[in-house]
Amino acid sequence: MKEIYELDVYRLSEDLSDMIWYAFDKWTVKAQRTIGYQIIRSSDSIAANLAEGYGRYSGADKKRFYYYSRGSLEETKAWLRKGIRRELISPEETADYKKIIDELGPKLNAFIKRTK
16 A cells, blocks of 8 residues: 555645645735635645545545545635735746646545545
């Protein structure tokens, strides 16, 4: 069995949360205290729930955490949309986030579907 960090779905979730982590430093204090801390928590939670589910024994238990991960991805996308509307995220950054999310979402859904 592969280690969790070897899986594409996990690697993509880590890439997304790292991008957000480093973007946070460029934001104003107001943005950091409102959107910033929330989006860091939600994006970090994607990988954390994947890892926790991966370590569980039963398929049902694994899936429950993978569903939490998908919920955290949706929350992260909501915060990103707010960041874009409020001009915290540049068009170039938006394209970078979109590229990762467009790959991560389907891979996460397929990962959940394959879990027995």
